[in-house]
Amino acid sequence: MSLYRPLHDGWTVTAVSDERGIAGVPATVPGCVHTDLLAAGLIDDPYLDDNETRLTWIGRTTWAYETSFTWHAAGDGADRADLVCDGLDTVATVVLNGTEVAATANMHRSYRFPVRDLLREGANTLQVRFGSPYAYAEERKAELGPRPGPYDEPYQFIRKMACNFGWDWGPTLVTSGIWRPIGLHSWSGARVAAVRPVVTLDGGRGRVEAHVTVERAGRSEDPLVVTASVAGVFAETRLGPGEHEAVLTLEVPGPDPWWPRGYGGQPLYPLEVRLGQDDGAVADTWTRDIGFRSVRLDRTGEGFTIVVNDVPVFVRGANWIPDDCFPARVTGARLDDRLGQACDAGINLLRVWGGGLYESTDFYDRCDRRGLLVWQDFPFACAAYPEEEPFASEVEAEAREAVTRLAPHPSLVLWNGNNENIEGHADWGWREELGERTWGAGFYYDLLPRVVAELDPARPYWAGSPYSGAPGLPPNDPARGTIHIWDVWNREDYLRYGEYRPRFVAEFGFQGPPAYATLRRALTGGPPAVGSPALAHHQKAADGDAKLLRGLGAHLPAPTTFDDWHYLTQLNQARAVAFGIERFRSLAPYCMGTIMWQLNDCWPVVSWAAVDGDGRRKPLWYALRRVYADRLLTVQDAAVVVVNDTGAEWTGELSVARLSLAGEPLAKGTFPVSVPARGTLPVPLPASLAEAGDPAREVLTARLGEETALRFYAEDTQVAFPEAEFDVAAEPVPGGARVTVTARTLVRELALFPDRLDPAAEVDDMLVTLLPGAAATFLVRSPGELDLAALTAYPVLRCVNEAGR
Incomplete structure (x- = not known):
C-alpha cells in the first residue's frame, strides 16, 4: 500500500530570535516568511516603493513554522511513514513531537525522513525551524575565507537561490520557509524511489533505458517484479532479496519524434514503471511523459551548435530568471502566461540561469508540451564558490537529484556548469584575490560532468558560459564556444554588436523601464519622475540611469519629460537588442544562437527584461517577435540578408528601393532569391541602393513576399524627419x-x-x-x-x- 498525505494546513510562523513579538502568525505552505507576514499585514509589500530596505531583518532572524495533525496507526496500516519535504529554504531543523528528525542546509534539494517510530496516536506536532541564512553563510565565510563576487553578499556560501541576496535587477529579500510541498508518505513492502530514463532516438528507433531504484521497508527481502512500458512496448525484470537497482530496456520501433517548436510536433508518450510482487499485487507505480529525440552539441570548427534529431537548431533564445522572488507564488497559470509570451515572441529556447533555481516540474512539463528547449544552468553564478565540505557533498547530492528528476523531459537539451564563474576566474582579477583558495573549478571540470555522464549520458554538458571549450582557453572568445557581450550597455554603443562575429551569444542585452502601469503600481507616491528616489530604488544596476541616457547616444533625442524618457528609453532598448539579434542571425550558420538577457522580471524594476515584473510586454517584446520570426530580412552593411529559419525553401523576388522621406523612389532594384531551408543568403546591393545621395532625407526599404525591412541611412537625430501627420x-x-x-x-x-x-x-x-x-x-x-x-x-x-x- 502507498498513501501520500499533504501537510499544508494549520501552520503558523513565529520569529524566534527577534524582539518584534511576531508569534503564531497564520502561514501558508508552500510559501515563505515574507508572504506570510505580508498576508498578515505585518509588513508592507516589499515590491512597492522602497519597502524592501526596511525588511532586511527577516533574513537575519530565526523562524519557526509549526503545525499539528492527527495520525492513527489503525488507519495507516503501513510499515513505513516518511516525512517528505520537497523544498526547505534553507537552514532547517525538522522536529516531530519534540524529537529532532534532521538538519538541512540546501534549498535546491528535497528530503525524505523515516518518522514511523516518532508518530503518536492522535495529535502530532511538526515544527520546522529556519536559522538565519545570513548567519549561516557568514559563519561559513569566516571558516573558509572570503571569495570574490559582484555584491557584498555571502550567497556563494549557502546552497540557496543566489538572487535572493539581490542582483542588478532584483531586490534583496532573503527568504526562509517551506517553499515546496511537504507531506507524509505511508507505504509497506517496497516503493519506487527513483526512475531515471535515458531516452534516445537513432535511425528512427526509440530506446529507453529505465534505471529504477527501489527502497524496501524495514527488512523486507521479498522478491519483486519490476515492469516498464511505453508506446506498447513492455519489459520486465526481477529483483531478488537485497537487490535495489534494475535497468529495463525498451526498444520502440518508429516512434513519432519530439521536435523543438518550429521544427515539428511534440508527441509525448507515457512511461510507466510498476513495482509488484509474485502474486500480482502492485506495490507502487511511477509515470512520466517522455519524448523520443536525440540531442548533441556540434563543436565543429570551435563552434557551438545544438543538434536535435540530427538537425542543427539556430537558437532564438532568452534567459529565464525566477519569475518571483517568492517562488511559491508562481502558479501553473502564471507559467502558462509567461511561456506563452516566450513562444509568441518566436523564442525556441529558455536558458534557466544559474543565479536562480532548478525550476518546478510544472515548468519543464509545459516546455515539453510547447517544444520550448531548455538550457539548464547548475545554480552557480558570478562568484567564486568554495569546494570544501559541506559544500562538495551538498553539490553532488543536489546535482544527482536534479539530473535524475529532470531526465524524463525532452525539452531539456543542455546542462551548463555555471554562469560567468570561469570568466570571473580568468578575467576579473579573482586569481590574485583567491590565492590558493578553491573557487569551483572542481565542480565545473570534474564533479558535474561526471554526474551528468553517469546519470544523463544522452545529454551534452558544457562547463560554463561564457566558455571556449577548454580550461586553458580565453573563456569569452567570440571565435569559440559561447560568449557574453556586456561591453554594450556597460560602455559601448549598441552599434558595437555589428563588430562582433561570434559562434554563439548566450547573454547580451540592454535596459529599459517597465510598463507605465507597472511603475504606477510600484511607486505609490504619485506619478513617477526621472531622478526621484522612488524610481531610483527600482533601478538596481550600477550607474543604470546614466547608462540609459548615455545609451540613447545619437540614436534618439534627449528626453525632457518623464513621458519622453519612458518612451525613448523603452524604444532604445528594443532597437538595441533587435540590432544585435539581426546581426547575429545574419551570420548563421557560423553563429548558431542568441540568448538575449532576459525574458522576465521577478518584481517591478528598470531592467533588461522583455516582459516586466507585472507580466506586461515591453516594446522590446514586440521587437523580439519581429527579429525572432521564422523569416527575416535584415540590412547588414551593403547587403540585404535573407534569413530563412523554416523547413521549406524560400524563393521569390527581393525588391529593394531607396526612397525620399516623402516616399518618392530614388533608386530601385529587384533580385531573384532562393534560400534553402534553415539557410541565409546575403544579397549585395549596388552603390545606387547601398549609398544615399542625402543620408538625412532618404530611407532604404526591402520586401520579399510578406516580409519587409527598413533602414535609415542616418541616426534618427540626424534625419530631417517631417513633423508627423x-x-x-x-x-x-x-x-x-x-x-x-x-x-x-x-x-x-x-x-x-x-x-x-x-x-x-x-x-x-x-x-x-x-x-x-x-x-x-x-x-x-x-x-x-x-x-x-x-x-x-x-x-x-x-x-x-x-x-x-
Whole structure:
C-alpha cells in the first residue's frame, strides 16, 4: 500500500530570535516568511516603493513554522511513514513531537525522513525551524575565507537561490520557509524511489533505458517484479532479496519524434514503471511523459551548435530568471502566461540561469508540451564558490537529484556548469584575490560532468558560459564556444554588436523601464519622475540611469519629460537588442544562437527584461517577435540578408528601393532569391541602393513576399524627419478597441500604450514605421471601456517625429 498525505494546513510562523513579538502568525505552505507576514499585514509589500530596505531583518532572524495533525496507526496500516519535504529554504531543523528528525542546509534539494517510530496516536506536532541564512553563510565565510563576487553578499556560501541576496535587477529579500510541498508518505513492502530514463532516438528507433531504484521497508527481502512500458512496448525484470537497482530496456520501433517548436510536433508518450510482487499485487507505480529525440552539441570548427534529431537548431533564445522572488507564488497559470509570451515572441529556447533555481516540474512539463528547449544552468553564478565540505557533498547530492528528476523531459537539451564563474576566474582579477583558495573549478571540470555522464549520458554538458571549450582557453572568445557581450550597455554603443562575429551569444542585452502601469503600481507616491528616489530604488544596476541616457547616444533625442524618457528609453532598448539579434542571425550558420538577457522580471524594476515584473510586454517584446520570426530580412552593411529559419525553401523576388522621406523612389532594384531551408543568403546591393545621395532625407526599404525591412541611412537625430501627420480613427469592438492610423507623412516608430488608461489593457502590435500613404491597424484589448479620445492622443499614442518635438 502507498498513501501520500499533504501537510499544508494549520501552520503558523513565529520569529524566534527577534524582539518584534511576531508569534503564531497564520502561514501558508508552500510559501515563505515574507508572504506570510505580508498576508498578515505585518509588513508592507516589499515590491512597492522602497519597502524592501526596511525588511532586511527577516533574513537575519530565526523562524519557526509549526503545525499539528492527527495520525492513527489503525488507519495507516503501513510499515513505513516518511516525512517528505520537497523544498526547505534553507537552514532547517525538522522536529516531530519534540524529537529532532534532521538538519538541512540546501534549498535546491528535497528530503525524505523515516518518522514511523516518532508518530503518536492522535495529535502530532511538526515544527520546522529556519536559522538565519545570513548567519549561516557568514559563519561559513569566516571558516573558509572570503571569495570574490559582484555584491557584498555571502550567497556563494549557502546552497540557496543566489538572487535572493539581490542582483542588478532584483531586490534583496532573503527568504526562509517551506517553499515546496511537504507531506507524509505511508507505504509497506517496497516503493519506487527513483526512475531515471535515458531516452534516445537513432535511425528512427526509440530506446529507453529505465534505471529504477527501489527502497524496501524495514527488512523486507521479498522478491519483486519490476515492469516498464511505453508506446506498447513492455519489459520486465526481477529483483531478488537485497537487490535495489534494475535497468529495463525498451526498444520502440518508429516512434513519432519530439521536435523543438518550429521544427515539428511534440508527441509525448507515457512511461510507466510498476513495482509488484509474485502474486500480482502492485506495490507502487511511477509515470512520466517522455519524448523520443536525440540531442548533441556540434563543436565543429570551435563552434557551438545544438543538434536535435540530427538537425542543427539556430537558437532564438532568452534567459529565464525566477519569475518571483517568492517562488511559491508562481502558479501553473502564471507559467502558462509567461511561456506563452516566450513562444509568441518566436523564442525556441529558455536558458534557466544559474543565479536562480532548478525550476518546478510544472515548468519543464509545459516546455515539453510547447517544444520550448531548455538550457539548464547548475545554480552557480558570478562568484567564486568554495569546494570544501559541506559544500562538495551538498553539490553532488543536489546535482544527482536534479539530473535524475529532470531526465524524463525532452525539452531539456543542455546542462551548463555555471554562469560567468570561469570568466570571473580568468578575467576579473579573482586569481590574485583567491590565492590558493578553491573557487569551483572542481565542480565545473570534474564533479558535474561526471554526474551528468553517469546519470544523463544522452545529454551534452558544457562547463560554463561564457566558455571556449577548454580550461586553458580565453573563456569569452567570440571565435569559440559561447560568449557574453556586456561591453554594450556597460560602455559601448549598441552599434558595437555589428563588430562582433561570434559562434554563439548566450547573454547580451540592454535596459529599459517597465510598463507605465507597472511603475504606477510600484511607486505609490504619485506619478513617477526621472531622478526621484522612488524610481531610483527600482533601478538596481550600477550607474543604470546614466547608462540609459548615455545609451540613447545619437540614436534618439534627449528626453525632457518623464513621458519622453519612458518612451525613448523603452524604444532604445528594443532597437538595441533587435540590432544585435539581426546581426547575429545574419551570420548563421557560423553563429548558431542568441540568448538575449532576459525574458522576465521577478518584481517591478528598470531592467533588461522583455516582459516586466507585472507580466506586461515591453516594446522590446514586440521587437523580439519581429527579429525572432521564422523569416527575416535584415540590412547588414551593403547587403540585404535573407534569413530563412523554416523547413521549406524560400524563393521569390527581393525588391529593394531607396526612397525620399516623402516616399518618392530614388533608386530601385529587384533580385531573384532562393534560400534553402534553415539557410541565409546575403544579397549585395549596388552603390545606387547601398549609398544615399542625402543620408538625412532618404530611407532604404526591402520586401520579399510578406516580409519587409527598413533602414535609415542616418541616426534618427540626424534625419530631417517631417513633423508627423496622420489620420487616426478609433472604434469600440468587443473586448476593446480598434485603432487605425493612416500616415500623411512618414511616421517613425508608432506606438500605443493603452495601459496608461487601463492597467489591464494591451495592444497587439507596436513600433511600426509608416511611409506616406501607408496605414496600420492596432487592436487594443481591455476588459473595461476605453476613452477613445485619450487612446489616440499623447502620451498614449507616440512616435519619434510627433508634433511638438
